[in-house]
Amino acid sequence: MLEGVNVALGVTGSIAAVKTVELAHELRRQGATVRGVMTDSARGIVHPWAVEFATENEVVTEITGSVEHVDLCGYDGWADVFLVAPATANTVGKIAGAVDDTPVTTCATTALGADTPLVIAPAMHEPMYDHPGVLEAIETVEGWGVDFVEPRIEEGKAKIASEEAIVCDVARAAGDRPLEGDRIVVTSGATSEPIDPVRVITNRSSGKMGRAVAKACYVRGADVTLVHDGPDVPYAETRHVESAREMIASAREACADADALVSAAAIGDYTVDASDEKIRSGRELTLELEPTPKLIDEMRSQYPELAIVGFKTETSGDEDAMIEQARRTLERANLAFVVANDASVMGAETTTALLVHASDAARYEGTKAGLGGEIADSIATVLGSDRAAK
Structure with missing residues (x-):
C-alpha cells in the first residue's frame, strides 16, 4: 500500500507515543521508508533509540544548522x-497558529508551506479533545487540506x-486520488438466512476481497460505504446486514447517490421460512428452499445508469468457462x-x-489487497470514461 513512499513520522508527548515503534514497523511492512522526528516531551515517553531501531534511520530531536525541517x-x-x-492538543494548537518551538511543529509549518501532505492522528484525554480551542484548531488545519485521523473515544x-486507520490515511494523502469525489458502495462477505433463532444457512465467504476493494477505493480518494455482516472499518461507512434481503435493501439505499457499486458479497442464493422457535434436534427435517433476489439485477432495475462491478465464483477451475x-x-x-x-x-x-x-479479460494472481487495487483502478478508468462520454 505504501511501496516507495517516504514518511516523516512526528512523535509528540502523548502517552500514545508508546505505540510509535509498532506504528513505524507497520508503515514499513506496508512498504514505506520512515524517518522519525521527536519533541522533547516525546523523548520522555519513548527513547529515540527505540524509534531509530523501528525506522532504521537516525531520529531528528532538534533543528540545527543542517535545517532538518527543510x-x-x-x-x-x-x-x-x-x-x-x-x-497532543498542544501540538495541534501550535500547528494551527504556526508556532514553531519543537522539531515536530517546525516540520509541520514547513510541510504546510511546501504543500507536503500532512496527516495528524490526535491522542489526548477526551475533555481536552472537546476543548473549543482544540476543535477550532482542528477545523482550521483541516481547512488547509490536512487529513485528521479521528481518535477512538473510549x-x-x-x-x-x-x-x-493511520496507514490508510497516509496512503490516501501520499498517493494519487483518481476516485476523489466519487461515492463507491461495496457489498462484502457472506449473508446468512435464519432457519430458527439459533441456526442459519450461510457460505464460506470471509469478506476479505470486499474489504480489500473498499480499502483500495478509499486510498484512491473515494467516499466508501461497506455493506456487510462484519465489524466497523476505518476506511468506510459501515452498514451491518445479515440476510440477502437486508443486504439488497441496504445497498439500494446506499446506491441512491453512488457513482459505482462493487457487488463482492457472496449473497445466499436461497432462503427458508424461519421457525420462531428452536427446532428440536434428533429428528428428520426437510427444508423448503426459496430463491433469493439477485442483487445486481435489483440494483440495475433501480439504477439503470449506475456503474456496477460483479463477481462470479465458479468451481470448475476452467478459465475459459x-x-x-x-x-x-x-x-x-x-x-x-x-x-x-x-x-x-475463499x-x-x-x-x-x-x-x-x-x-x-485480464488475469491476476497475487494478494487480495493487490487485486483490490486493480479493481479500484479499473473503476476509476470506467468512471473517467463515462464522464468523458457525457
Whole structure:
C-alpha cells in the first residue's frame, strides 16, 4: 500500500507515543521508508533509540544548522508525507497558529508551506479533545487540506486511531486520488438466512476481497460505504446486514447517490421460512428452499445508469468457462466488468482472478489487497470514461 513512499513520522508527548515503534514497523511492512522526528516531551515517553531501531534511520530531536525541517518537508524535501502520530492538543494548537518551538511543529509549518501532505492522528484525554480551542484548531488545519485521523473515544480518552486507520490515511494523502469525489458502495462477505433463532444457512465467504476493494477505493480518494455482516472499518461507512434481503435493501439505499457499486458479497442464493422457535434436534427435517433476489439485477432495475462491478465464483477451475459465465452475467445486467474466480480462494489471503470486460479479460494472481487495487483502478478508468462520454 505504501511501496516507495517516504514518511516523516512526528512523535509528540502523548502517552500514545508508546505505540510509535509498532506504528513505524507497520508503515514499513506496508512498504514505506520512515524517518522519525521527536519533541522533547516525546523523548520522555519513548527513547529515540527505540524509534531509530523501528525506522532504521537516525531520529531528528532538534533543528540545527543542517535545517532538518527543510531537508525533510521543504520544497523537494525527502518526505512524501509528514505524519504526526500521536499529536497532543498542544501540538495541534501550535500547528494551527504556526508556532514553531519543537522539531515536530517546525516540520509541520514547513510541510504546510511546501504543500507536503500532512496527516495528524490526535491522542489526548477526551475533555481536552472537546476543548473549543482544540476543535477550532482542528477545523482550521483541516481547512488547509490536512487529513485528521479521528481518535477512538473510549474510557474518557480520545485514543489514537488504529494502525490500519493511520496507514490508510497516509496512503490516501501520499498517493494519487483518481476516485476523489466519487461515492463507491461495496457489498462484502457472506449473508446468512435464519432457519430458527439459533441456526442459519450461510457460505464460506470471509469478506476479505470486499474489504480489500473498499480499502483500495478509499486510498484512491473515494467516499466508501461497506455493506456487510462484519465489524466497523476505518476506511468506510459501515452498514451491518445479515440476510440477502437486508443486504439488497441496504445497498439500494446506499446506491441512491453512488457513482459505482462493487457487488463482492457472496449473497445466499436461497432462503427458508424461519421457525420462531428452536427446532428440536434428533429428528428428520426437510427444508423448503426459496430463491433469493439477485442483487445486481435489483440494483440495475433501480439504477439503470449506475456503474456496477460483479463477481462470479465458479468451481470448475476452467478459465475459459469462467470467462464465458462472467460475460453472460456482464451482458445480462449491463455491468462495467466482472471479476471471476474459483471458489477455492475463499478465506485465503491470495487469489487468482480474471477481470472480464466486454472485449477482453485480464488475469491476476497475487494478494487480495493487490487485486483490490486493480479493481479500484479499473473503476476509476470506467468512471473517467463515462464522464468523458457525457
